[in-house]
Amino acid sequence: MRYCQLVLGPAGSGKSTYCAAMQRHAEVSNRVISVVNLDPAAEAFSYQPLLDVRDLIQLDDVMQDEDMDFGPNGGLVFCMEYLLEPDGLDWLKEQLGDNEDDCLLFDCPGQIELYTHMDVMKRLVEQLQAWDFRVCATFVLDAGYMVDAARFLSGSLAALATMIPHINILTKMDLLNRAARRQLEMFLEPEIHELLASEHNVSRFNKKYHKLTHALGKVLDDFSLVRYIPLNINDEESLTDVLIQTDFALQYGEDLDVKGKDFEYPDPEDRE
Template sequence: MPRYAQLVMGPAGSGKSTYCSTMVQHLEALNRSVQVVNLDPAAEHFDYPVMADIRELIQVDDVMEDDSLRFGPNGGLVFCMEYFANNFDWLEESLGHVEDDYIFFDCPGQIELYTHLPVMKQLVEQLQQWEFRVCGVFLVDSQFMVESFKFISGVMAALSAMVSLEIPQVNIMTKMDLLSPKAKKEIEKYLDPDMYSMMQDSSNTIRSKKFQKLTKAICGLVSKGLDLVRHQV
């Protein structure tokens, strides 16, 4: 029988680990077997047990402390992920060969891992070779989506990940409970957005004409891809 992998993606602070923790509790209450793999070499703690932890292979702090490498936090994380991609045998051994597994992969938040670097694409291809059926969940903090140009930025990040990885993907706005009633009402229009209205909103809030022109061009692009990128709450 096939195994199932869900890549939990999104910017830092968007609630990926909280999502994993909540899903584990929910599925365990339904007597469903579920596991979590941590793929963030800079993670500090979890509210759930992990079946595999990339920090057992390599950690960002160790890389940053290596005087021969001299990486900062971002460069150190990229180095860790590239090292991980060259050592998929560690992941294969950690996952084992139990059939009908459903595994959440708590991924790092650096967007360049999905748009500029091949690491996550290589992971998807490797999981598929191991007969996993792979899907993705892309989380965005709703508190940063209440303005049109920030919403557009979030949509572009989600679309970039989906196009790069070529897997089914669900996009979720998180932390809705932290929004004010006014903000909740405002954000409803982004669940089924009218990009032409957003262009007008952007024109009213963005003073730079060059920025307005860029935002308008991006709105036109996003409007063509909205059937691909929609958000759930």
Template sequence: MGYAQLVIGPAGSGKSTYCSSLYQHCETVRRSIHVMNLGPAAENFDYPVAMDVRELISLDDVMEELGLGPNGGLVYCMEHLEDSLNGWLDEELDNYLDDEYLVFDCPGQIELYSHVPVFRNFVEHLKRRNFNVCVVYLLDSQFMVDVTKFISGCMASLSAMVQLELPHVNILSKMDLVTNKKDLEEFLDPEPTFLLSELNNGWLLSMQS
């Protein structure tokens, strides 16, 4: 049985940085992993790319040839990947042994994990290939100091959990950018009445302004 991580989360949440750090850690402890790029618009990597979806389809090419915008082009690319599961993807996966550990660095468009079935079908295909799959969901820690952003981030993560139906690890990234880390304590173990009071205060302030 092989093992796989799907590294997902909003754009700019640090997915590629996480993949790079994980690769470096595994190199240090002499454990073999392979990081796969599933971002058709990605350009720079701090890790060796074992498989690159841009060999199948590129966002720039799609936008130029079909006249689509970035979001529509990305959805088109991922749907093309979905159509190629039994072809291109299988050929790439055949390069690895049955007990390999694969990490998929995924694009940051949240609709791909909550609204469309692309990654659900991707996961089902990996399972049929005898991979045990889990999700690593990255959320920018700066979401955790504002109650409205906190609820939005939690709902987006929950939506991905429901859609993908996989073991799910949520990680707060970019902790070094949080100026007052004590503020996080109120959100790490949230009390509902506190969240509601903060929401009400925010609404009152917005109405007064």
């Protein structure tokens, strides 16, 4: 059995930083976590990838092809579709190797189109499962985005749009001041109706669209999607908490063999 996380979230939400931090934390915890870059538009990241999709196809090359004439979004869709073609899947499977008990992080593109009205990521998940991977999706959202009920609602709906059951993580907690952290606590395990009610009292826009926001809040409650795990990449305890949550979602370690170790006992004659 092999294990992997699909790291999802809007562009700039901290996906690559999350992958790099978890890779470094794993080394401290005597574990091996490898990272796979699946973003053909990535320019730079601070981790050493196990494999890089840009070795197969790059967004710049697609956009510069005069025959296709793609923009950034269209080019990205083409790249991901190309990866899921038979030749692309053969390349991916070969690059991933066949070592068991691996834990991989797939650093995914941030464009929401890949998750809302396309089945690209769904097909990728199904293919990974066919290769005996146990898959968990990790949706990361910038903590600075959660400053009021309206933005909280927007960010949560973006998470729901991925259409994949997942763990929600608030990144960049290390960039918030104390006041912002205290304000954020009310959004970690919120009462949706109370949040929206407080927003209606101060916003004329939300008063006008009270029924709409109430219905959206009910969707979040029904899907139990409003629980977030805060992450401070400079705090080892915070990283450990996130790793425990993802391990639980993946049921990591339940099928691992117990690793024994032969101890060498000193010769009694050497003590004399």
